[in-house]
Amino acid sequence: MIVAGIMSGTSADGINVALVRLMGRGFNTRLQLLAQHEFPYPSAVRRAVLGAMNSKSASVADLARLNFLLAELYSEAVAGVQRESGLKADLVGCHGQTLYHQGEPALFLGRKIACTWQTGEGSLLAARLGVPVVSDFRPADMAAGGKGAPLVPYLDYLLYRHRRRGRIVQNIGGIGNFTAIPAAATPEQVIAFDTGPGNMVIDAVAEALFSKPFDRDGRFAAAGTPLDTVVSEVLRAPFFRRKPPKTAGREEFGREFVRQFLSLCRRASKHDVIATATLLTARSIGLAIRPIMGAENSGAYRDYLVSGGGANNPTLLAMIEREIQPFGLKLQSTDAFGLPSEAKEAAAFAVLAYETWRRQPSNIPSATGASRPVVLGKISYV
Ligand SMILES: Nc1ncnc2c1ncn2[C@@H]1O[C@H](COP(=O)(O)OP(=O)(O)O)[C@@H](O)[C@H]1O
Numbered sequence: 001m002i003v004a005g006i007m008s009g010t011s012a013d014g015i016n017v018a019l020v021r022l023m024g025r026g027f028n029t030r031l032q033l034l035a036q037h038e039f040p041y042p043s044a045v046r047r048a049v050l051g052a053m054n055s056k057s058a059s060v061a062d063l064a065r066l067n068f069l070l071a072e073l074y075s076e077a078v079a080g081v082q083r084e085s086g087l088k089a090d091l092v093g094c095h096g097q098t099l100y101h102q103g104e105p106a107l108f109l110g111r112k113i114a115c116t117w118q119t120g121e122g123s124l125l126a127a128r129l130g131v132p133v134v135s136d137f138r139p140a141d142m143a144a145g146g147k148g149a150p151l152v153p154y155l156d157y158l159l160y161r162h163r164r165r166g167r168i169v170q171n172i173g174g175i176g177n178f179t180a181i182p183a184a185a186t187p188e189q190v191i192a193f194d195t196g197p198g199n200m201v202i203d204a205v206a207e208a209l210f211s212k213p214f215d216r217d218g219r220f221a222a223a224g225t226p227l228d229t230v231v232s233e234v235l236r237a238p239f240f241r242r243k244p245p246k247t248a249g250r251e252e253f254g255r256e257f258v259r260q261f262l263s264l265c266r267r268a269s270k271h272d273v274i275a276t277a278t279l280l281t282a283r284s285i286g287l288a289i290r291p292i293m294g295a296e297n298s299g300a301y302r303d304y305l306v307s308g309g310g311a312n313n314p315t316l317l318a319m320i321e322r323e324i325q326p327f328g329l330k331l332q333s334t335d336a337f338g339l340p341s342e343a344k345e346a347a348a349f350a351v352l353a354y355e356t357w358r359r360q361p362s363n364i365p366s367a368t369g370a371s372r373p374v375v376l377g378k379i380s381y382v
């Protein structure tokens with residue numbers, strides 16, 4: 001079966017499409033990447049998406065419009081990849097654009113509520129592409145008591161588990177998250193959670209101080225010196241001390257966080273500030289890894305695979321390397337393991353859709369905190 005996976009992450013940089021061939025069942029599913037492409041959002045769409053994530057300013061009418069507009073853009077993206085490759089998907093898995101995610105229950109109108117919201121209308125996508133679409137993957141996990149994230153560990157386990165080598169698979173999107181798979185692990189032994197900001201704070205600083213959407217190839221950060229004291233101070237925040245499972249998003253590391261971060265850096269040069277934001281990502285990853293590794297590297301961890309847009313930032317990777325070296329981990333791109341770094345998350349949603357289509361569960365309860373495995377998503381038929 002050929003399945004198209006569509007991902008648009010918290011960076012709001014654009015749409016990733018992966019066309020994959022899937023064979024087999026459950027954790028023996030085999031995946032072959034057939035085609036993939038990244039479609040940056042037009043800048044007006046990016047602005048609208050970022051605006052929609054700002055709960056103080058978003059208008060309900062615009063949110064409703066965005067739901068349908070994004071589905072149009074998603075369908076054009078998939079159609080583009082199909083045209084280019086001469087292939088056609090039998091099924092689509094669409095993550096959608098997260099507008100709000102609150103994994104922890106909190107009091108709302110007298111009740112404790114956890115919630116999540118991904119937009120991009122599945123029915124429209126199904127109509128445009130002429131095949132069934134699975135979307136809205138996260139709520140089912142939350143209904144089972146999970147945090148609705150991370151969901152990519154299912155793919156990580158499928159692709160990267162190894163009998164003798166423990167592996168940590170780190171994605172650096174807007175948020176950083178990793179999946180730790182001990183050698184010879186069962187699915188229940190997989191550990192996965194959000195490590196903190198990935199590119200989100202770096203991007204915000206690039207925008208605020210350099211008027212650029214991101215620090216291309218880490219050049220600005222490479223020209224600065226990070227402020228250690230600021231990084232240490234920020235890492236004292238509750239998120240970094242909380243035990244997993246835990247998730248983060250713009251709610252934690254968006255506007256307000258960046259405002260405070262900039263004020264902590266107030267006297268530094270702009271290059272030093274962006275170097276500091278970059279070190280924050282690297283240190284938060286180091287902090288998250290430490291307890292996993294244990295005193296004697298009990299999971300036999302050897303490999304550290306990186307994916308996501310942050311894998312293109314050499315300054316960040318050099319800082320991460322310094323963090324993981326003491327643990328004897330070797331940093332590599334997921335490219336070397338058969339799936340290009342940019343395509344991994346989109347491919348993950350193709351796999352999750354494939355499981356849902358066959359009514360198979362695909363959350364990893366040890367990663368999300370759910371009480372049981374559940375079938376994820378909603379299906380829109382043609
Ligand atoms: N050449 C590059 N140099 C530095 N950073 C990059 C580069 N290419 C992409 N990025 C970073 O990757 C981010 C997008 O990563 P992505 O994995 O798509 O995240 P998300 O899943 O949140 O959309 C961009 O916002 C940018 O910060």
Ligand SMILES: [Mg+2]
Nearest residue numbers: 009011013014
């Ligand atoms: Mg992206």
